[in-house]
Amino acid sequence: MKLASLKDGRDGRLVVVSNDLAWCAEARHIVPTLQAALDDWSVVEPSLRNLATDLEHGAIPRNRFHEREAAAPLPRAYQWADGSAYVNHVALVRQARGAELPDSFWTDPLMYQGGSDGFLGPRDPIPLADESWGCDLEAEVVVVTGDVPQGASREEALAAVRLVGLTNDVSLRNLIPAELAKGFGFFQSKPASAFSPVFATPDALGSWWRDGKLHRRLMVDLNGRPFGRADAGEDMTFDFGTLIAHAARTRSLGAGTIIGSGTVSNRDAHGGPGKPIPDGGVGYSCLAELRTIETITGGQAVTPFLKRGDTVRIWAEDDRHHPIFGTIEQVVEAR
Amino acid sequence: MKLASLKDGRDGRLVVVSNDLAWCAEARHIVPTLQAALDDWSVVEPSLRNLATDLEHGAIPRNRFHEREAAAPLPRAYQWADGSAYVNHVALVRQARGAELPDSFWTDPLMYQGGSDGFLGPRDPIPLADESWGCDLEAEVVVVTGDVPQGASREEALAAVRLVGLTNDVSLRNLIPAELAKGFGFFQSKPASAFSPVFATPDALGSWWRDGKLHRRLMVDLNGRPFGRADAGEDMTFDFGTLIAHAARTRSLGAGTIIGSGTVSNRDAHGGPGKPIPDGGVGYSCLAELRTIETITGGQAVTPFLKRGDTVRIWAEDDRHHPIFGTIEQVVEAR
Numbered sequence: 027m028k029l030a031s032l033k034d035g036r037d038g039r040l041v042v043v044s045n046d047l048a049w050c051a052e053a054r055h056i057v058p059t060l061q062a063a064l065d066d067w068s069v070v071e072p073s074l075r076n077l078a079t080d081l082e083h084g085a086i087p088r089n090r091f092h093e094r095e096a097a098a099p100l101p102r103a104y105q106w107a108d109g110s111a112y113v114n115h116v117a118l119v120r121q122a123r124g125a126e127l128p129d130s131f132w133t134d135p136l137m138y139q140g141g142s143d144g145f146l147g148p149r150d151p152i153p154l155a156d157e158s159w160g161c162d163l164e165a166e167v168v169v170v171t172g173d174v175p176q177g178a179s180r181e182e183a184l185a186a187v188r189l190v191g192l193t194n195d196v197s198l199r200n201l202i203p204a205e206l207a208k209g210f211g212f213f214q215s216k217p218a219s220a221f222s223p224v225f226a227t228p229d230a231l232g233s234w235w236r237d238g239k240l241h242r243r244l245m246v247d248l249n250g251r252p253f254g255r256a257d258a259g260e261d262m263t264f265d266f267g268t269l270i271a272h273a274a275r276t277r278s279l280g281a282g283t284i285i286g287s288g289t290v291s292n293r294d295a296h297g298g299p300g301k302p303i304p305d306g307g308v309g310y311s312c313l314a315e316l317r318t319i320e321t322i323t324g325g326q327a328v329t330p331f332l333k334r335g336d337t338v339r340i341w342a343e344d345d346r347h348h349p350i351f352g353t354i355e356q357v358v359e360a361r
Numbered sequence: 362m363k364l365a366s367l368k369d370g371r372d373g374r375l376v377v378v379s380n381d382l383a384w385c386a387e388a389r390h391i392v393p394t395l396q397a398a399l400d401d402w403s404v405v406e407p408s409l410r411n412l413a414t415d416l417e418h419g420a421i422p423r424n425r426f427h428e429r430e431a432a433a434p435l436p437r438a439y440q441w442a443d444g445s446a447y448v449n450h451v452a453l454v455r456q457a458r459g460a461e462l463p464d465s466f467w468t469d470p471l472m473y474q475g476g477s478d479g480f481l482g483p484r485d486p487i488p489l490a491d492e493s494w495g496c497d498l499e500a501e502v503v504v505v506t507g508d509v510p511q512g513a514s515r516e517e518a519l520a521a522v523r524l525v526g527l528t529n530d531v532s533l534r535n536l537i538p539a540e541l542a543k544g545f546g547f548f549q550s551k552p553a554s555a556f557s558p559v560f561a562t563p564d565a566l567g568s569w570w571r572d573g574k575l576h577r578r579l580m581v582d583l584n585g586r587p588f589g590r591a592d593a594g595e596d597m598t599f600d601f602g603t604l605i606a607h608a609a610r611t612r613s614l615g616a617g618t619i620i621g622s623g624t625v626s627n628r629d630a631h632g633g634p635g636k637p638i639p640d641g642g643v644g645y646s647c648l649a650e651l652r653t654i655e656t657i658t659g660g661q662a663v664t665p666f667l668k669r670g671d672t673v674r675i676w677a678e679d680d681r682h683h684p685i686f687g688t689i690e691q692v693v694e695a696r
């Protein structure tokens with residue numbers, strides 16, 4: 027089952043979307059919003075699944091699904107917690123600034139509490155008041171959970187995964203060093219993230235969803251050129267079950283919590299940093315990683331951060347090259 | 362006007378509370394929840410104020426207001442961002458561990474993104490799975506904002522303050538050093554916070570609310586003994602307008618955002634660290650500050666963190682010693 031929220035007020039209007047993303051059916055008579063569905067999932071899910079089946083069979087009134095009309099599936103959420111599960115990415119970033127990677131980073135997940143009071147829709151521009159802030163994309167996989175009790179095991183946490191999707195976790199790189207130096211984590215350096223038009227239930231992903239990971243390539247184009255094709259199922263040191271259990275160690279998590287994977291990143295075949303796509307590699311899921319490799323190999327970063335007018339596309343494909351979750355496609359604009 | 366949410370489902374049931382906290386009136390016919398009221402404040406506020414006036418006059422059906430029946434006014438929220446505006450507190454904590462206080466800490470607010478997916482009610486126990494985590498109270502002032510546009514000035518930010526209240530920002534002190542060393546801020550070290558039974562509109566506070574600060578003492582009792590009597594209007598380096606503008610520098614803030622002051626802390630009359638109440642001082646709003654002073658003066662902390670069975674009370678008083686926002690009163694319990 028695939029779900030989306032059409033733009034409508036602060037929380038959107040829930041629709042069920044056909045598997046090929048061509049059609050949608052209003053779910054209002056069942057539940058008005060995705061958050062309301064997650065709040066009462068065991069009751070609501072069967073009705074939504076019936077609606078999805080009827081939609082696939084063309085048995086009910088349906089509308090064309092236009093991704094440009096979609097808000098983020100959760101236009102605002104009660105929790106957005108972003109891991110950094112591709113430790114390869116973290117190791118590279120630290121190497122570039124000459125910082126050691128503590129051994130614990132391979133066993134204890136990094137996670138930050140993100141702002142969740144307002145997200146960007148998949149076609150909303152990225153508002154950027156000041157280019158000197160160093161705006162970057164970060165292509166990631168996300169899951170949405172039901173209620174997770176404090177102290178949940180990895181297995182219990184995995185069983186609480188309700189939906190899977192993608193995000194562009196926009197970051198303001200040049201604000202990060204000073205902010206992290208203050209010791210309280212990210213705040214101004216993490217403006218609103220954008221999400222894929224559609225989130226899917228794990229069963230809709232079949233074998234692409236296993237071991238708490240999404241086993242598909244994360245496709246990233248920058249200004250129309252391939253920039254990233256990393257496999258989200260590879261090099262993910264901490265699966266989503268482990269990330270959710272980490273988040274729930276000292277407190278329960280409310281239904282509708284969004285957990286992010288962190289920037290997807292693959293090593294190259296020889297265990298070194300990944301290569302750009304024109305050089306035969308799988309590329310990158312953020313500019314900072316490329317800039318980091320440029321710094322390590324050439325002494326300085328040459329690829330600029332995002333400028334106004336730049337376009338970012340993020341998606342994942344099925345075997346026939348159709349987007350699974352729809353496509354995030356954003357232009358950087360002056361706010 | 363004073364507002365509360367009676368325990369009822371995930372978001373509570375909004376009631377208007379009389380100024381003396383003795384009575385309440387259901388607001389359901391106007392708007393079901395406090396979040397819904399904040400989402401549509403300009404439309405809803407006049408009706409709620411009429412209800413408050415009728416309640417004061419005894420002109421409508423009313424019920425006794427029992428603080429034990431109250432949830433947090435926002436039982437869950439889309440954003441909880443906590444500042445650290447009493448830089449005196451920060452300076453002491455750093456002094457105890459031999460770390461310098463950067464000059465920028467006096468001009469650039471510290472703020473962390475907190476978890477907001479589920480808050481404790483004012484009489485809910487503090488669930489503590491493991492005493493070795495070093496559980497601490499943190500008594501703070503909070504405000505709830507309406508929508509705040511990105512780049513708002515301090516004055517615009519102050520104009521967006523809808524409600525004022527108190528929190529117990531529970532912290533797990535022994536988890537903080539390792540978590541902050543990872544560089545991504547607090548996560549496991551900040552379990553659910555509790556809030557005062559009632560939040561008040563700024564006008565209901567009269568001259569106690571001015572210059573973006575609450576000019577009342579924050580009363581903290583620990584196991585029935587006075588522990589803190591610090592004046593929240595004193596030594597607040599960054600007022601709430603400055604804190605909100607800081608949060609909104611790179612992104613807008615959604616209606617219902619809760620902004621915290623950080624632990625209230627006063628210097629003593631001679632500019633040194635505050636003294637305990639038995640020694641004639643105004644005491645502390647968290648155990649860590651007392652432990653810090655013990656470390657500075659005696660070489661080691663002697664006051665323990667919270668243990669199961671310990672009781673914390675937090676409130677602020679009007680001139681007749683009646684609680685303004687009701688009382689947070691929590692017992693530490695095994696979860």
